[in-house]
Amino acid sequence: xxxxxxxGGGLVQAGDSLRLSCAxxxxxxxSHGMGWFRQAPGKEREFVAAIDWNGSNTMHAxxxxxxxxxxxxxxxxxxxxxxxxxxxxxxxxxxxAARASTDTWGSTDPRDYDNWGQGTQVTVxx
Numbered sequence: 001x002x003x004x005x006x007x008g009g010g011l012v013q014a015g016d017s018l019r020l021s022c023a024x025x026x027x028x029x030x031s032h033g034m035g036w037f038r039q040a041p042g043k044e045r046e047f048v049a050a051i052d053w054n055g056s057n058t059m060h061a062x063x064x065x066x067x068x069x070x071x072x073x074x075x076x077x078x079x080x081x082x083x084x085x086x087x088x089x090x091x092x093x094x095x096x097a098a099r100a101s102t103d104t105w106g107s108t109d110p111r112d113y114d115n116w117g118q119g120t121q122v123t124v125x126x
Contacts (some may be wrong), residue, residue: 002026002098009120022079022096030074033096033105036081040092047108059106088126093119
């Protein structure tokens with residue numbers, strides 16, 4: 001089991017950048033594909049990005065590909081999400097999650113992830 005704790009959210013202005021971190025504990029961190037999701041008030045949880053076990057492969061939501069980048073540092077057991085040129089519609093709670101299976105990694109479906117952090121709030125003012 002991997003315990004995940006997000007940080008790095010906050011209140012920023014449109015056009016600013018933020019880097020979110022997700023610190024994982026437990027020796028199995030590097031065994032799990034990871035993902036970032038976000039949820040705005042009144043909306044369903046939305047896929048943002050996913051990464052494989054060692055960071056060699058990534059996938060991003062098409063609409064975010066040019067502004068968001070997922071990465072990980074297994075030595076630090078930390079997952080990152082770099083966000084640039086933020087927009088007001090990027091506001092929401094951002095969650096990191098670990099894939100339930102260690103045999104596969106990329107999925108846009110939150111049901112394929114069984115370990116979730118508590119979330120970090122990102123608010124972008126326009």
